[in-house]
Amino acid sequence: MVQSGVAFGTSGARGPVVAMTDAVCFAYTAGFLQHMTSLGEFAPGKSVALAGDLRPSTPRILAACAAAIEAQGGIAVFCGFVPSPALALHAFSLKIPSLMVTGSHIPDDRNGIKFNRVAGEVLKPxxxxxxxxxxxxxxxxxxxxGALRQPKALPEAVDVTGAYIQRYVDFFGAGSLSGMRVGVYQHSAVGRDILVALCEALGAEVKVLGRSATFIPVDTEAVRPEDVALARQWAAEHKLDAILSTDGDSDRPLIADEHGEWLRGDVLGILCAHYLNAQCVATPVSSNTALEKSGWFAHTARTRIGSPYVIEAMESALKQGRQGVCGYEANGGFLLMSPMQAAGRELAPLPTRDAVLPMLAVLASARAKACPVSALLAALPPRFTCSDRIQNFPTALSQERLAALQSGNEAEQRQAFEQVFGEVSGTVIGLDATDGLRATFANEEVIHLRPSGNAPELRCYTEASTAARAAQINAAALSVLAGWRPA
Structure with missing residues (x-):
């Protein structure tokens, strides 16, 4: 790990493609299976499911992972190029380990491997x-x-998409979206065709948009300006009720309303949890505080950023006897820890990030209420978030910046943060170091700084009473960060 620079981030092992040699990927997979052996979840002769996204490097890495599975005495079950949650649903149902080769939303000069135990994602321990x-x-x-001298071809893929599609057809009901006209922005998402099939199975008329033969790094937390413009253009041109899309491995949702305005993932999570009648909701500290301000949920929990931490919080809630437990990330990926009921139907747990559920929940809710998607947002407290990042910003440099703001006692830290960002949002009244450094100002605005866990980026999350103001202070904070040097 030290030699290659390929390390664990917030969701699996990731690194530059040139560093993710066959030997490195083989070693990670072997280490995973040896650890699973120590936990009693793997033994020679047992199957291990694997799948991947549409990055050019993914097939090679999959072959290296399959070679490691065979070297450990396992049987590699290739599930094709499918969404991460579809792979997980299949593997969890069979109680076998699984791995997904994906770099998620980051550019295709990088890739990664996401590992799952027999009943859920691997956690930090x-x-x-x-x-x-x-x-x-x-x-x-x-x-x-570090290349395999005799790489083997992947075995023939087994179908795991049918069960994944049926899961949501059974829950929402065939015809539940009838009368709706939905665009699907396909780009290079691995679940692009599944999303079309699902919407059509639920009765929607689908317009396929923006399919790409080359990989496009769609980040649901930092939507590209060109995608902002495209969504507005498509919504007007095709008279759409909504536009759906996902990130590369289709576990993070992206949905736009009838005007082509992309919804924030943390708002999408609130709406989905409400549709499911959830009682206990876990989400990272970076998510919109409309969750608590809505008053819709009996219990909420705030965590560090990353699905492993959300899962730990959900597991803790179950141990406390909570019912109706779910979670979501600021990127919109939704996780179910408890069975959920809506419209007289029950949905089984799926404790891994999923993109399909929150988007379909919003569409079903809008149709049931006979209102546009944008009207659902009006029921929420007026809290708006924005996120962006400084790219090609080394992690060590990000940590240096945060360390300069976190020296001394709490009062000194508030003063240090205010000296740097006071002209942006005023007086600091609170700091939260759960993950990165999150400052709350007297005017209820928020500036949250955090080094990315899987890329050389410094992320900035902001919150304010209007979308325009959240974007304004985000741009201002990033501008300050780009030029600021600690004394």
Whole structure:
């Protein structure tokens, strides 16, 4: 790990494609399976499911992972190029380990491997267990550059998409979206065709948009300006009720209203949890505070950023006897820990990030209420979030910036933050160091700084009483950060 620079981020192991050699990917997979063996979740002769996204490097990495599975005595079950939650649903149902080769939303010069235990994602203690493994790389199998000398073709793919589609057809009901005209922005998302099939199965008329033969890094937390313009153009041109899309591995949703305005993922999470009649909701500290201000939920929990932390909070809620437990991330990915009921139907748990559920929940809610998608937002308290990042910003530099703001006691830290960002939002009244550094100002505005867990980026999350103001202070804060040097 040290030599390659490929490390665990917020969701699996990620790194530059040139660093993710066959040997590195083989070692990570072997370490995963050896750790699963120590937990009693894997043994020779047992199957391991694997799938991938549409990045050019994914097939090669999948082959290296399959070779490691076979070297550990396992049977590699290739599930094709499918969404991460579709793979997880299949593997959880069979109680077998699984892995997804994906870099999610980041550019395709990087990639990653996301690991799942037999009933859920690997959590941070599992990452430590994997990290501690001693791996026999059988160096004769690799050349000097770390490539397999005799790579094998992947086995024929088994179908896992049918069950994934049926899960939501059964829950929402065939015809539940009839009369709606929906656009699907396909770009290079691995679930692009599944999303079309699902909407059509639920009765919607679908307009396919923006399919791409090359990989496009769609980040649901920092939508590209060109995608903002495209959505507005498509909504007006095709008279759409909504536009649906996802990130690369289709576990993070992106939905626009009838005007082509993209909804924030943390708002989408609130609306989905409300549709499902959830009682206990877990979400990272970066998510919109309309969650609490809405008064819709009996219990809420705030966590560090990343699905493992949301899952830990949901598991804790179950141990406390909570009912109706779910969670979501600021990127919109939704996780179910408890069975949920809506419209007389029950949906089984799926404790991994999913893009389909929150988008379909919003569409079903709008149709049931005979209102446009934009009207659903009016029921929420007027809190708006914005996120962006400084790219190509080394993690060490991000940590240096935050350390300069976190020296001294609490009063000194508030003063330090205010000295840097006071001209943007005024007086700091509170700081939260749950993940990065999140400052709340006297005017209820928020500026939250955090180094990315899987890319050389410094992210900035902001919250205010209007969308325009949230975007304004985000741009201002990033401008300050770009030019600021600690004394």
């Amino acid at each position: 599992d990452e430590a267990g994997m990290k501690a493994q001693q791996i026999d790389l059988r160096t004769g199998d690799f050349d000097e550059a």
